[in-house]
Amino acid sequence: MLREDLQKALKESMLNKDMTTVSAVRLIIAGMKEKDVEARGKGLKEASDAELLSMMQGMIKQRNDSIKMYVDGNRQDLADKEMGEIKVIEKFLPKQMDDAEIEAVLKTIISSTGASSIKDMGKVMGELKAKYAGQLDMGKASGMIKSLLG
Numbered sequence: 001m002l003r004e005d006l007q008k009a010l011k012e013s014m015l016n017k018d019m020t021t022v023s024a025v026r027l028i029i030a031g032m033k034e035k036d037v038e039a040r041g042k043g044l045k046e047a048s049d050a051e052l053l054s055m056m057q058g059m060i061k062q063r064n065d066s067i068k069m070y071v072d073g074n075r076q077d078l079a080d081k082e083m084g085e086i087k088v089i090e091k092f093l094p095k096q097m098d099d100a101e102i103e104a105v106l107k108t109i110i111s112s113t114g115a116s117s118i119k120d121m122g123k124v125m126g127e128l129k130a131k132y133a134g135q136l137d138m139g140k141a142s143g144m145i146k147s148l149l150g
Helices: 002-015 019-041 049-072 076-090 099-113 118-132 138-149
Strands: none
Touching: 002 019, 002 049, 019 049, 019 076, 049 076, 049 118, 049 138, 099 118, 099 138, 118 138
16 A cells, blocks of 8 residues: 555656655655565565555654754755655654553553563564554654663
8 A cells, every 4th residue: 555655646746746755755665665675585575564664764764863964054955855855754654653652552562572671672672663663763662661661
């Protein structure tokens, strides 16, 4: 479904001459193709939607880092371009969880995996990535896991 949505968005944005959307969607599709090549190396047909959502989260993180550098370097024009790309990428991600929802999910995963100490963090993160990729910031979740297990 995600793949079809990306192709449809690319065609529509090209017809509407929306170059911000065209370039952002092309970047997503290029990343998707890279993930598909990696998946074929592992014997799979294509990358899973969870992997693609995680990749798009990473793209947003990269753009946020770039925005900070551009603002520090007085290049607001470039920062605005990155913000436009973030808005396009976010259209393809599921609704993001807030802190309360993340904490509730983490408590459920911790109890279901039997995690009891910081040593079990890998189990919890693996389960979290498998079920909720693209729906939350994994960095933020990592800090919450540490506080819940520590």
